[in-house]
């Protein structure tokens with residue numbers, strides 16, 4: 001066996017003023033979306049905002065359910081809505097953040113594995129990288145260009161052939 005090393009690239013900043021204006025604007029939309037989450041069980045309200053090449057921004061928030069697995073993450077709510085409404089538009093960027101009641105989350109909340117897989121699928125479909133911006137309620141923001149930095153060695157449609 002040959003041992004290999006993967007390098008993941010991302011940038012981070014503790015100051016939202018240092019973000020690109022478009023990234024900061026998308027993160028603001030994600031914060032607004034988080035406030036609309038339906039998260040009565042976790043009180044961990046996640047918001048996502050998807051920026052499309054047609055200029056539209058589609059938001060999503062996590063939707064929980066008493067039958068827990070029936071709920072869905074904010075990222076997939078937003079991505080599926082965006083792809084349903086604008087199937088021919090390129091997904092340029094996705095911002096993700098959270099809102100809680102009783103604590104301040106200072107660490108960036110990154111997309112879960114299932115959402116990463118969905119992001120990777122859309123990236124392969126559109127053949128253009130997706131920029132992912134994520135933060136906690138305060139503190140550091142992380143920016144990643146391209147899903148190879150969040151989900152390397154991805155399972156894709158090519159694996160089905």
Ligand SMILES: [Zn+2]
Nearest residue numbers: 073111112115
């Ligand atoms: Zn998720």
